[in-house]
Amino acid sequence: MVKSKIRIKDIAEQAGVSVGTVDRVLHNRGEVAEETKKKILDIAKANNYHPNLIARALTSKKQCIFATLMPSPTEEDIFWKRPLSGISDAATELEQFQVKIEKFFFDHYNEQDFIQQTKEILKLRPAGVVFPPIFKQESLDFIQKLEKQNIPYVFLESKIKDCNYLAYVGSDGYHSGRVAANVVDFSTPKNGDILIINLAKNLENIHHLNKRTQGFLSYFMDHGRNTGLKINIEIPTSNTALIKEKLNAVLSKNQNIKAIYITGSKVHKIAEYLIHNNLDEITLVGFDPIEQNIKYLKQGTINYLIGQHPYQQGFKAIKKLFDHVMLHNTISRDEILPVDIINRESIKLYFL
Amino acid sequence: MVKSKIRIKDIAEQAGVSVGTVDRVLHNRGEVAEETKKKILDIAKANNYHPNLIARALTSKKQCIFATLMPSPTEEDIFWKRPLSGISDAATELEQFQVKIEKFFFDHYNEQDFIQQTKEILKLRPAGVVFPPIFKQESLDFIQKLEKQNIPYVFLESKIKDCNYLAYVGSDGYHSGRVAANVVDFSTPKNGDILIINLAKNLENIHHLNKRTQGFLSYFMDHGRNTGLKINIEIPTSNTALIKEKLNAVLSKNQNIKAIYITGSKVHKIAEYLIHNNLDEITLVGFDPIEQNIKYLKQGTINYLIGQHPYQQGFKAIKKLFDHVMLHNTISRDEILPVDIINRESIKLYFL
DNA sequence: CTGAAAGCGCTTACAG
DNA sequence: CTGAAAGCGCTTACAG
Numbered sequence: 041m042v043k044s045k046i047r048i049k050d051i052a053e054q055a056g057v058s059v060g061t062v063d064r065v066l067h068n069r070g071e072v073a074e075e076t077k078k079k080i081l082d083i084a085k086a087n088n089y090h091p092n093l094i095a096r097a098l099t100s101k102k103q104c105i106f107a108t109l110m111p112s113p114t115e116e117d118i119f120w121k122r123p124l125s126g127i128s129d130a131a132t133e134l135e136q137f138q139v140k141i142e143k144f145f146f147d148h149y150n151e152q153d154f155i156q157q158t159k160e161i162l163k164l165r166p167a168g169v170v171f172p173p174i175f176k177q178e179s180l181d182f183i184q185k186l187e188k189q190n191i192p193y194v195f196l197e198s199k200i201k202d203c204n205y206l207a208y209v210g211s212d213g214y215h216s217g218r219v220a221a222n223v224v225d226f227s228t229p230k231n232g233d234i235l236i237i238n239l240a241k242n243l244e245n246i247h248h249l250n251k252r253t254q255g256f257l258s259y260f261m262d263h264g265r266n267t268g269l270k271i272n273i274e275i276p277t278s279n280t281a282l283i284k285e286k287l288n289a290v291l292s293k294n295q296n297i298k299a300i301y302i303t304g305s306k307v308h309k310i311a312e313y314l315i316h317n318n319l320d321e322i323t324l325v326g327f328d329p330i331e332q333n334i335k336y337l338k339q340g341t342i343n344y345l346i347g348q349h350p351y352q353q354g355f356k357a358i359k360k361l362f363d364h365v366m367l368h369n370t371i372s373r374d375e376i377l378p379v380d381i382i383n384r385e386s387i388k389l390y391f392l
Numbered sequence: 393m394v395k396s397k398i399r400i401k402d403i404a405e406q407a408g409v410s411v412g413t414v415d416r417v418l419h420n421r422g423e424v425a426e427e428t429k430k431k432i433l434d435i436a437k438a439n440n441y442h443p444n445l446i447a448r449a450l451t452s453k454k455q456c457i458f459a460t461l462m463p464s465p466t467e468e469d470i471f472w473k474r475p476l477s478g479i480s481d482a483a484t485e486l487e488q489f490q491v492k493i494e495k496f497f498f499d500h501y502n503e504q505d506f507i508q509q510t511k512e513i514l515k516l517r518p519a520g521v522v523f524p525p526i527f528k529q530e531s532l533d534f535i536q537k538l539e540k541q542n543i544p545y546v547f548l549e550s551k552i553k554d555c556n557y558l559a560y561v562g563s564d565g566y567h568s569g570r571v572a573a574n575v576v577d578f579s580t581p582k583n584g585d586i587l588i589i590n591l592a593k594n595l596e597n598i599h600h601l602n603k604r605t606q607g608f609l610s611y612f613m614d615h616g617r618n619t620g621l622k623i624n625i626e627i628p629t630s631n632t633a634l635i636k637e638k639l640n641a642v643l644s645k646n647q648n649i650k651a652i653y654i655t656g657s658k659v660h661k662i663a664e665y666l667i668h669n670n671l672d673e674i675t676l677v678g679f680d681p682i683e684q685n686i687k688y689l690k691q692g693t694i695n696y697l698i699g700q701h702p703y704q705q706g707f708k709a710i711k712k713l714f715d716h717v718m719l720h721n722t723i724s725r726d727e728i729l730p731v732d733i734i735n736r737e738s739i740k741l742y743f744l
Numbered sequence: 745c746t747g748a749a750a751g752c753g754c755t756t757a758c759a760g
Numbered sequence: 761c762t763g764a765a766a767g768c769g770c771t772t773a774c775a776g
Contacts (some may be wrong), residue, residue, distance in 0.1 A: 047769060058747045063771065086719035094488055095769035100754045102771090136446055143712040174450065218737040224673075226579040226695055226735070259737065273759055302670045321449065323578075343578055381733040383578070385611065388731035389564070399753060411762045422757065423761055447753035451768045454755095 046087040050161075050334055055080050066091070093366070097137045106361050109171035110196075111148035119305060119330045119350070123196060129172070137329045141358065142166065149241075151175050158182040163221045165189065168206075169359040170354075171198040192364060194357045197350075198248050200372075207360040208260025209375045210351075211250050211348040216379050217255025217303070220325050223344045223381055224256075224299050225264045227323045231299025233268035235290065239275045239283070239306045252303040252327075268296065278306060287313055302326035307345070311336035329382055329390060337384050347380035347390070398406045407432050412615040418443070419721035445718070457514045458713050461501035461523035462548075471657060471682045471702070472500075474645075475548060478706025479522070486714055493710065494518065501593075510534040517541070520713040522550040522706075543717060544681050546709045549702075550600055551726075559712040561727045564599050565701040568731050569607020569655070572677050575733055576608075576651050577697045579614045579675045584650025587642065591627045591635070591658045604655040604679075617699045620648065630658060639665055653680035653711075659697070663688035680740060683733055689736050699732035699742070 048066070052059045061284025064070070065077045066084065083089075084228060113121040117161040121343050124143070144161055146154040154175055161169060162185055169186060171196055173179035183203050186193050192206040199208040220340060224234060257270060271294060277288050287310070291297060300322055302310055311333075314320055325344045326333065336342040356375060363369040382390060400418070404411045411427060415420070417429045418436065418722055431720050435441075465473040476495070483493040496513055498506040504529055513521060514537055525531035525547055538545050545557040576586060588608060589602045604635060609622060623646060627638050635666055639662070643649060654662055657677025662729040665686075677696045678685065688694040708727060715721040734742060 046769095049769075057771080059749060060772090061745085064746090067771090073745060076745085092450075092769050094446055094450045095752090096771075098444075098754090099451055099769080099771045212741070215737070215741060219735065222735040222737040293759090376741060379738060381735065381738060383571065383574045383733065384568070385574040386731055386733060389567060389728060400755095401753075402772060412756090412763060413752080413761085419755090428761085444753050445769090448755075449768095450770090451753080451755045492774090 046084075046089050047092070051080060051083050051087070051089060054083050066296035074202075080195075086337075087204065093137055099327045100138055102138070104137075104366065106139065106167055106168045106170065106358060106359075106365075107143055107144060107164060107166040109115035109154075109157055109161060109169065111172070111174070112145040114148070117148070117330065119328055123354030123357075125277075126351040128354075130352075130355045134358070137362075137366060139366065140363060144180065148174070151178050154178050155181075158185070162189070163188075166191060167249045167365050169193040170196055170357045172391045173200045174198070176200060180250065184375050192361065196353050197348075197359050204375075206364055207357070207371055207375065209353045209356045209360065209378065211379050212376045213251030214255035214258070215376070216327070216346055216348070217252040218259045219266065219379050219381065220252070220301055220327075220346050221256040221259030222342075223346075224301055224323060224325050225259070225266050227325075228266055228268075228299040230266055231268050231292055231296075232266065232294045234266065234270050234302045234303050235294075235297045236270060236272045237275060237300060237302050237310065238273070238304070239278070239302055239309065240304055241276070241278050249303040256301060257304075268298070269294070269298070278309060280309065280312070283309055284313055297322065299323035299325070304328075305330055305333065305378065307342055308332035308336055311339075311341040315339075315341055329387060334387055337382070337387055340384060343383070345382045345387075349377045349389050352377055360377055398436075398441050403432060403435050403439070404443060405433050406459055407607065421597070428511040442719075445489055452490055454490070456489075456718065457518045458491065458520045458522065458717075459494045459496060459516060459518040459709060460710075461496045461498065461506075461509055461513060461521065463524070463526070464497040466500070468589070469500070469682060471680055475706030475709075476703035478703040478708075479710055479732055480662070480706075482710035482714075486710070488716075489718065490735070491714060491718065500526070503530050509532075510537075510743065514538075514541070516541050518543060519717050521545040521711060522548055522709045525552045528552060544710050544713065544729070548705050548709045549700075550617075557725075558716055559709070559725050559727065561705045561708045561712065561721055562651045562729065563731050564728045566607035566610070568679070568698055568700070569604040569609075570611045572613030572653055572679075572696075572698050572730050573616065573731065576653055576675060577611070577618050579677075579695055580602040580618055580620075582618055583620050583648075584618065585646055585648045586618065586622050587646075587649045587652045588622060589625045589627060589652060589654050589662065590656070591661065592631070592656055593628070593630050595613060601655040607669050608655075620650070621646070622647070626700070630661060632661065632664070634741060635661055636665055643671075649674065651675035656680075657682055659694055660684035660688055663691075663693040667691075669694055681703030686739055689734070689739055692736060695735070697734045698740075699734050701729045701732065704729055 048062050052062045061072060062080055064072050065080045093307045108127055110124060111120045139216050144157045146157045155178055165232050169191060179200060195205050195208040197210050236253055272291060275283055298309055305328035314322055320341055324342045327346045329347050333345055337345055360371050400411050414432055416424050417432045428535055460479055462476060463472045465470045477490050496508045498510045507530055507555045521543060546559040547557050548596055549562050625642060627635055657680035666674055672693055679698045681697050681699050685697055688695055712723050715723050
């Protein structure tokens with residue numbers, strides 16, 4: 041790594057102009073003769089000029105603002121708290137460089153709210169945006185406007201493929217599914233059957249959940265030792281009564297189910313069911329250490345939870361934006377984070 | 393959080409002196425009348441003065457040097473690579489504040505080498521030291537000299553209790569043992585027996601390993617479902633033949649052993665044994681995703697490895713030093729990191 | 745279109 | 761023991 045020591049002043053001298061002029065071309069503030077501009081740019085490039093951020097931070101009045109648009113964590117679903125605290129910590133770290141984060145929130149189940157917030161963000165004209173593209177169509181509309189204004193955006197948690205996102209930070213559904221499968225495989229009798237459940241209101245996010253199913257199944261193709269059936273069902277609701285009905289049907293039809301794998305975070309719903317029906321013996325694995333799930337993990341009903349480093353997702357998303365916008369570094373576009381396997385013991389220190 | 397905006401200049405004005413004088417007392421450079429000093433200190437404290445690090449970094453010529461003393465990673469044992477890369481990353485981040493890290497290395501099995509290196513470090517007179525106190529007596533000697541010179545030191549990986557260490561970053565053996573127990577419990581038939589092995593040359597580190605045994609056993613007291621025997625043995629060697637002999641004896645005496653738990657990172661030795669004796673069915677759990685262990689994890693012989701966030705340990709140890717030495721922040725003294733449960737699938741992205 | 749100067753908050757000689 | 765001044769590398773008006 042070549043650490044350049046060249047300063048604005050040096051460039052100015054070499055170009056035979058003043059530092060003010062150099063600063064103007066470096067920041068594209070115009071008002072500079074085309075010829076001078078070219079000369080300065082050449083010198084800067086030839087010497088691999090990089091601004092001294094420390095000096096800039098000390099002197100610059102103007103803040104660079106990044107906006108985040110995240111679902112509000114609710115009492116019922118605290119899932120979104122963790123990425124937010126990652127975002128906050130990144131904000132603290134970047135404060136010294138005059139970077140500020142404006143946080144916007146929307147109701148997880150309300151497209152209109154999302155749209156409303158995107159309008160607010162566009163008004164703010166931030167230097168970058170971080171958000172999870174939960175609503176595909178609405179996100180695409182937002183993206184279009186961002187691109188028109190040349191505002192870079194970073195995806196979190198999930199991504200939309202066919203667009204010009206600056207970066208994505210999240211986990212890989214397929215991989216997560218395989219990790220879960222491995223855990224289920226080792227905790228279930230060889231000949232026991234395994235039930236896979238896609239449990240999601242309106243099948244939101246269904247694409248992501250499907251990848252978790254595919255990954256799960258692929259594990260058993262490759263080297264799983266379990267030889268039982270893999271039964272795959274969908275429960276497109278979070279209504280307790282309906283879930284019960286569906287499960288009753290499946291479980292009575294197949295008495296040999298020894299493990300249940302939930303592709304999402306609603307695994308606590310199934311835990312409740314198992315307890316009420318005295319089926320605690322069944323191995324239960326799902327996603328995300330949110331409060332409701334942790335409760336059953338600690339009781340032993342849920343055997344494992346797969347964690348997706350939501351904190352890191354928030355933290356890194358902001359850092360990527362900073363790296364790109366402020367440092368003009370080239371960044372890796374897709375950053376796939378590893379997943380965590382969490383049990384009732386490891387959860388005790390998980391949030392420290 | 394109160395963000396103080398008071399500057400040296402403000403303090404100077406309030407105290408009726410010049411900034412030079414304020415600077416002198418703030419840095420304890422002497423040559424200031426006792427009375428003035430007190431006045432300045434009072435004002436600083438009353439207004440919660442914190443230096444602007446950006447400004448300081450921009451202006452200060454002098455570097456602050458931290459020394460790290462770590463076992464050299466060898467081809468045979470890459471365990472120490474990870475904390476080192478955490479240290480390197482912290483170094484990069486702190487570079488901008490004129491902090492430099494000097495890395496010293498010693499042979500993991502050579503006390504003399506360790507002693508030699510501590511001498512080099514003392515010669516350097518660093519502003520702080522990070523090291524794992526692997527050799528207890530030699531570490532105590534080193535510590536004594538550090539304290540005489542008022543050099544703060546941070547422990548990593550393990551700690552010595554009765555001394556004035558600034559901070560410790562590592563995992564908790566008892567907790568790790570419980571996490572491992574949970575994993576073994578869920579992967580082993582209820583009535584299978586479990587073999588616990590302390591496998592360590594000369595029983596180095598025996599204290600730490602014992603805590604991992606205690607934690608493991610305590611889990612089964614509290615809520616384990618496994619009802620089999622828990623057989624605890626020690627193998628104070630890493631000689632393959634001797635290990636084999638010992639295992640032959642134990643396993644032939646007890647045919648019902650369904651799981652083996654190794655309290656340290658030498659679990660690959662047991663994996664080899666199991667493979668040679670066609671005992672792959674036995675659940676095998678141990679510590680640390682080092683190369684040799686990963687090999688057997690991927691083959692399926694080792695079911696789980698417990699990871700201790702060595703990268704974070706290195707990173708945080710340096711940060712603690714920085715927080716204390718440069719920022720004069722009060723820091724938490726014992727920072728216990730959570731542990732990771734790693735399986736053959738999750739290992740694929742573990743090092744990303 | 746361009747340059748000279750002041751300032752960000754701190755540190756560092758230097759003069760007294 | 762204390763103060764005045766220059767400087768770190770950049771940005772920001774302001775004057776021309």
